[in-house]
Amino acid sequence: MVEAVETMDGWYSLHDLRTIDWTAWKLASNEERNEAIAGFEKLLAKWDAVEAEKNGSHVLYKVVGQKADLIFMFLRPTMEELNDIETELNKSKLGEFLIPAHSYVSVVELSKYRPAKDGVDPETLPETQERLKPILPKWEHICFYPMDRRREGEENWYTLEKDVRGKLLYEHSKTGRKYAGKVKQIITGSIGLDDWEWGVTLFAHEPLQFKKIVYEMRFDEVSSRYGEFGEFFVGNHLPNENVAAYLEV
Ligand code: 76R
Secondary structure, rough: OOEEEEEEEEEEEEEEEEEEOOHHHHHHHHHHHHHHHHHHHHHHHHHHHHHHHHOEEEEEEEEEOOOOOOOEEEEEEOOOOOOOHHHHHHHHHHHHHHEEEEEEEEEEEEEEEOOOOHOOHHHHHHHHHHHHHOOOOOEEEEEEEEEEEEEEEEEEHHHHHHHEEEEHHHHHHHHOOOOOOEEEEEEEOOOOOOOEEEEEEEEOOOOOOHHHHHHHHHHHHHHHOEEEEEEOOOEEEEEHHHHEEEEHO
Protein backbone atom coordinates (compact mmCIF):
# COMPACT_ATOMS: atom_id res chain seq x y z
CA MET A 1 0.00 0.00 0.00
CA VAL A 2 1.24 3.46 -0.84
CA GLU A 3 1.66 5.45 2.35
CA ALA A 4 2.52 9.01 3.28
CA VAL A 5 5.89 9.68 4.82
CA GLU A 6 5.94 11.04 8.34
CA THR A 7 7.21 14.60 8.42
CA MET A 8 9.01 16.51 11.13
CA ASP A 9 7.75 20.06 11.25
CA GLY A 10 9.42 23.06 12.81
CA TRP A 11 8.87 26.78 12.76
CA TYR A 12 6.10 28.31 10.67
CA SER A 13 7.29 30.40 7.79
CA LEU A 14 6.09 33.49 5.96
CA HIS A 15 7.70 34.75 2.77
CA ASP A 16 6.41 38.31 2.47
CA LEU A 17 7.24 40.25 -0.70
CA ARG A 18 6.64 43.98 -1.06
CA THR A 19 6.98 46.58 -3.75
CA ILE A 20 7.94 50.07 -2.64
CA ASP A 21 5.67 52.86 -3.80
CA TRP A 22 8.62 55.05 -4.80
CA THR A 23 6.39 57.82 -6.14
CA ALA A 24 4.58 58.21 -2.83
CA TRP A 25 7.90 57.82 -0.98
CA LYS A 26 9.44 60.68 -2.97
CA LEU A 27 6.39 62.87 -2.38
CA ALA A 28 6.57 62.35 1.38
CA SER A 29 8.30 64.96 3.52
CA ASN A 30 11.77 64.41 4.96
CA GLU A 31 10.20 64.12 8.42
CA GLU A 32 7.80 61.44 7.28
CA ARG A 33 10.55 59.47 5.56
CA ASN A 34 12.82 59.72 8.61
CA GLU A 35 9.97 58.60 10.85
CA ALA A 36 9.31 55.64 8.53
CA ILE A 37 12.97 54.61 8.46
CA ALA A 38 13.38 54.95 12.24
CA GLY A 39 10.21 52.95 12.85
CA PHE A 40 11.35 50.24 10.48
CA GLU A 41 14.77 50.08 12.13
CA LYS A 42 12.97 49.58 15.45
CA LEU A 43 11.04 46.67 13.96
CA LEU A 44 14.28 45.16 12.65
CA ALA A 45 15.84 45.50 16.11
CA LYS A 46 12.79 43.82 17.65
CA TRP A 47 13.04 40.90 15.21
CA ASP A 48 16.80 40.67 15.84
CA ALA A 49 16.10 40.32 19.56
CA VAL A 50 13.68 37.45 18.88
CA GLU A 51 16.38 35.79 16.80
CA ALA A 52 19.04 36.32 19.48
CA GLU A 53 16.75 34.49 21.92
CA LYS A 54 16.29 31.71 19.33
CA ASN A 55 12.53 32.26 19.32
CA GLY A 56 12.47 32.75 15.56
CA SER A 57 14.50 34.04 12.68
CA HIS A 58 14.18 36.38 9.71
CA VAL A 59 16.01 37.73 6.69
CA LEU A 60 15.56 40.69 4.38
CA TYR A 61 16.71 40.79 0.75
CA LYS A 62 16.27 43.23 -2.16
CA VAL A 63 14.56 41.48 -5.04
CA VAL A 64 16.21 41.81 -8.44
CA GLY A 65 13.71 42.37 -11.24
CA GLN A 66 10.19 43.74 -11.20
CA LYS A 67 8.36 41.02 -9.26
CA ALA A 68 8.89 42.96 -5.99
CA ASP A 69 11.45 45.19 -4.27
CA LEU A 70 11.82 43.42 -0.92
CA ILE A 71 11.52 39.84 0.28
CA PHE A 72 11.22 39.09 3.96
CA MET A 73 11.31 35.54 5.26
CA PHE A 74 10.08 35.14 8.82
CA LEU A 75 10.19 31.98 10.94
CA ARG A 76 8.21 31.74 14.17
CA PRO A 77 6.88 28.98 16.45
CA THR A 78 3.26 29.95 15.74
CA MET A 79 1.11 31.25 12.89
CA GLU A 80 -0.21 33.94 15.23
CA GLU A 81 3.25 35.46 15.50
CA LEU A 82 3.55 35.53 11.70
CA ASN A 83 0.22 37.32 11.55
CA ASP A 84 1.35 39.80 14.21
CA ILE A 85 4.55 40.59 12.29
CA GLU A 86 2.64 41.15 9.08
CA THR A 87 0.09 43.39 10.78
CA GLU A 88 2.74 45.39 12.63
CA LEU A 89 4.59 45.98 9.35
CA ASN A 90 1.34 47.03 7.66
CA LYS A 91 0.51 49.47 10.45
CA SER A 92 4.00 50.97 10.54
CA LYS A 93 4.82 54.25 8.82
CA LEU A 94 6.92 52.46 6.21
CA GLY A 95 3.96 50.15 5.64
CA GLU A 96 2.13 53.10 4.04
CA PHE A 97 4.65 52.90 1.21
CA LEU A 98 4.71 49.11 0.82
CA ILE A 99 2.50 47.41 -1.75
CA PRO A 100 1.92 43.66 -1.24
CA ALA A 101 3.57 41.77 -4.11
CA HIS A 102 3.38 38.13 -3.04
CA SER A 103 3.25 35.92 0.03
CA TYR A 104 3.74 32.28 0.87
CA VAL A 105 2.86 30.46 4.10
CA SER A 106 4.51 27.17 5.03
CA VAL A 107 6.34 25.31 7.78
CA VAL A 108 9.95 24.10 7.94
CA GLU A 109 9.85 20.42 7.02
CA LEU A 110 12.07 17.37 7.14
CA SER A 111 10.84 13.91 6.26
CA LYS A 112 11.44 10.52 7.81
CA TYR A 113 12.23 8.51 4.69
CA ARG A 114 15.30 6.98 6.27
CA PRO A 115 14.76 4.25 8.87
CA ALA A 116 15.48 5.40 12.44
CA LYS A 117 19.05 4.64 13.50
CA ASP A 118 19.23 2.33 16.56
CA GLY A 119 15.55 2.94 17.17
CA VAL A 120 16.19 6.63 17.99
CA ASP A 121 13.46 8.96 16.77
CA PRO A 122 15.39 11.52 14.66
CA GLU A 123 13.04 14.25 15.83
CA THR A 124 14.52 14.01 19.34
CA LEU A 125 18.07 14.72 18.10
CA PRO A 126 19.45 18.23 18.75
CA GLU A 127 20.78 18.44 15.17
CA THR A 128 17.28 17.79 13.83
CA GLN A 129 15.81 20.41 16.14
CA GLU A 130 18.38 22.89 14.86
CA ARG A 131 17.31 22.20 11.28
CA LEU A 132 13.61 22.47 12.15
CA LYS A 133 14.15 25.80 13.93
CA PRO A 134 16.98 27.24 11.89
CA ILE A 135 18.61 30.62 12.29
CA LEU A 136 18.48 31.73 8.67
CA PRO A 137 21.83 32.45 7.01
CA LYS A 138 22.55 36.06 6.08
CA TRP A 139 24.43 35.06 2.95
CA GLU A 140 24.72 37.53 0.08
CA HIS A 141 21.94 36.08 -2.10
CA ILE A 142 18.56 34.40 -1.79
CA CYS A 143 16.53 32.38 -4.27
CA PHE A 144 12.95 31.37 -3.47
CA TYR A 145 10.46 29.32 -5.47
CA PRO A 146 7.52 27.06 -4.75
CA MET A 147 7.09 23.59 -6.22
CA ASP A 148 4.77 20.61 -6.52
CA ARG A 149 5.26 16.92 -7.07
CA ARG A 150 3.64 15.84 -10.33
CA ARG A 151 0.43 13.80 -10.34
CA GLU A 152 -0.12 12.92 -14.00
CA GLY A 153 -0.51 9.52 -15.65
CA GLU A 154 2.68 7.51 -15.28
CA GLU A 155 4.31 10.42 -13.48
CA ASN A 156 2.41 10.37 -10.24
CA TRP A 157 4.51 10.92 -7.13
CA TYR A 158 1.50 10.09 -4.96
CA THR A 159 1.12 6.58 -6.35
CA LEU A 160 4.81 5.67 -5.84
CA GLU A 161 5.69 3.39 -2.94
CA LYS A 162 7.36 5.13 -0.02
CA ASP A 163 10.65 3.24 -0.42
CA VAL A 164 10.79 4.26 -4.10
CA ARG A 165 10.22 7.91 -3.18
CA GLY A 166 12.84 7.64 -0.45
CA LYS A 167 15.37 6.25 -2.92
CA LEU A 168 14.68 9.04 -5.43
CA LEU A 169 15.09 11.64 -2.71
CA TYR A 170 18.31 9.99 -1.57
CA GLU A 171 19.67 10.34 -5.13
CA HIS A 172 18.52 13.97 -5.06
CA SER A 173 20.34 14.58 -1.77
CA LYS A 174 23.61 13.34 -3.34
CA THR A 175 23.36 16.13 -5.92
CA GLY A 176 22.53 18.57 -3.13
CA ARG A 177 25.53 17.61 -1.04
CA LYS A 178 27.90 18.56 -3.87
CA TYR A 179 26.94 22.16 -3.12
CA ALA A 180 27.90 22.04 0.56
CA GLY A 181 29.25 25.43 1.61
CA LYS A 182 28.02 27.02 -1.63
CA VAL A 183 24.25 26.64 -1.33
CA LYS A 184 22.18 26.32 1.83
CA GLN A 185 18.61 25.12 1.42
CA ILE A 186 15.56 25.35 3.64
CA ILE A 187 12.61 23.22 2.55
CA THR A 188 9.22 24.31 3.84
CA GLY A 189 6.02 22.35 3.35
CA SER A 190 2.75 24.02 2.47
CA ILE A 191 0.28 21.25 1.70
CA GLY A 192 -2.95 22.50 3.25
CA LEU A 193 -1.41 25.92 3.92
CA ASP A 194 -0.77 27.56 0.59
CA ASP A 195 -1.11 27.08 -3.16
CA TRP A 196 2.01 24.96 -3.68
CA GLU A 197 3.25 21.84 -1.93
CA TRP A 198 6.78 22.93 -0.99
CA GLY A 199 8.82 26.09 -0.89
CA VAL A 200 12.50 26.01 -1.72
CA THR A 201 14.58 28.79 -0.18
CA LEU A 202 18.21 28.79 -1.17
CA PHE A 203 21.05 30.99 0.09
CA ALA A 204 24.38 31.44 -1.71
CA HIS A 205 27.45 33.65 -1.69
CA GLU A 206 27.54 33.59 -5.46
CA PRO A 207 24.24 33.81 -7.43
CA LEU A 208 25.53 31.58 -10.23
CA GLN A 209 25.37 28.67 -7.77
CA PHE A 210 21.55 28.91 -7.83
CA LYS A 211 21.55 28.31 -11.56
CA LYS A 212 24.06 25.49 -11.24
CA ILE A 213 22.25 23.55 -8.49
CA VAL A 214 18.78 23.99 -9.95
CA TYR A 215 20.00 23.01 -13.41
CA GLU A 216 21.86 19.96 -12.14
CA MET A 217 18.83 18.88 -10.12
CA ARG A 218 16.59 19.14 -13.17
CA PHE A 219 18.24 15.86 -14.26
CA ASP A 220 17.54 14.04 -10.98
CA GLU A 221 14.54 11.80 -11.55
CA VAL A 222 12.72 13.33 -8.62
CA SER A 223 12.77 16.69 -10.46
CA SER A 224 12.81 15.59 -14.12
CA ARG A 225 9.79 13.30 -13.74
CA TYR A 226 8.11 14.52 -10.60
CA GLY A 227 8.92 18.24 -10.21
CA GLU A 228 6.64 21.16 -11.14
CA PHE A 229 7.93 24.63 -10.41
CA GLY A 230 6.39 28.00 -9.65
CA GLU A 231 7.70 31.51 -9.93
CA PHE A 232 11.32 32.24 -8.98
CA PHE A 233 12.40 35.21 -6.86
CA VAL A 234 16.03 36.17 -6.45
CA GLY A 235 17.56 38.86 -4.28
CA ASN A 236 20.57 40.48 -2.65
CA HIS A 237 21.01 40.77 1.10
CA LEU A 238 19.94 44.04 2.75
CA PRO A 239 21.68 44.32 6.13
CA ASN A 240 20.08 46.62 8.74
CA GLU A 241 22.87 49.17 8.46
CA ASN A 242 22.15 49.66 4.74
CA VAL A 243 18.40 50.17 5.03
CA ALA A 244 18.55 53.97 5.38
CA ALA A 245 20.89 54.32 2.38
CA TYR A 246 18.68 52.00 0.31
CA LEU A 247 15.63 54.16 1.07
CA GLU A 248 17.37 57.49 0.47
CA VAL A 249 15.83 59.51 -2.37
O1 76R B 1 16.81 15.30 4.93
C1 76R B 1 17.59 15.94 4.22
O2 76R B 1 17.56 17.17 4.14
C2 76R B 1 18.58 15.20 3.36
C3 76R B 1 17.99 14.59 2.15
C4 76R B 1 17.03 15.51 1.41
C5 76R B 1 15.63 15.40 1.36
C6 76R B 1 14.74 14.36 2.01
C7 76R B 1 17.38 16.68 0.62
C8 76R B 1 18.67 17.17 0.47
N1 76R B 1 16.23 17.22 0.10
C9 76R B 1 15.14 16.49 0.53
C10 76R B 1 13.81 16.73 0.27
MN1 76R B 1 16.11 18.77 -1.24
N2 76R B 1 16.01 20.36 -2.48
C11 76R B 1 14.91 20.68 -3.26
C12 76R B 1 15.32 21.65 -4.22
O3 76R B 1 14.84 22.69 -8.07
C13 76R B 1 14.71 21.47 -7.79
O4 76R B 1 14.81 20.57 -8.67
C14 76R B 1 14.42 21.04 -6.39
C15 76R B 1 14.44 22.15 -5.35
C16 76R B 1 16.65 21.96 -4.00
C17 76R B 1 17.52 22.95 -4.74
C18 76R B 1 17.07 21.11 -2.90
C19 76R B 1 18.36 21.11 -2.36
N3 76R B 1 14.09 18.52 -1.37
C20 76R B 1 13.33 17.69 -0.60
C21 76R B 1 11.94 17.96 -0.87
C22 76R B 1 10.74 17.29 -0.17
C23 76R B 1 10.22 16.29 -1.13
C24 76R B 1 9.26 15.30 -0.63
O5 76R B 1 9.18 15.01 0.58
O6 76R B 1 8.56 14.82 -1.52
C25 76R B 1 11.89 18.92 -1.85
C26 76R B 1 10.67 19.57 -2.46
C27 76R B 1 13.25 19.26 -2.15
C28 76R B 1 13.63 20.18 -3.12
N4 76R B 1 18.15 19.05 -1.01
C29 76R B 1 19.02 18.31 -0.23
C30 76R B 1 18.86 20.13 -1.52
C31 76R B 1 20.22 20.07 -1.02
C32 76R B 1 21.28 21.13 -1.31
C33 76R B 1 20.32 18.94 -0.24
C34 76R B 1 21.55 18.42 0.50
C35 76R B 1 21.52 19.00 1.89
C36 76R B 1 22.64 18.52 2.75
O7 76R B 1 22.87 17.32 2.81
O8 76R B 1 23.23 19.40 3.39
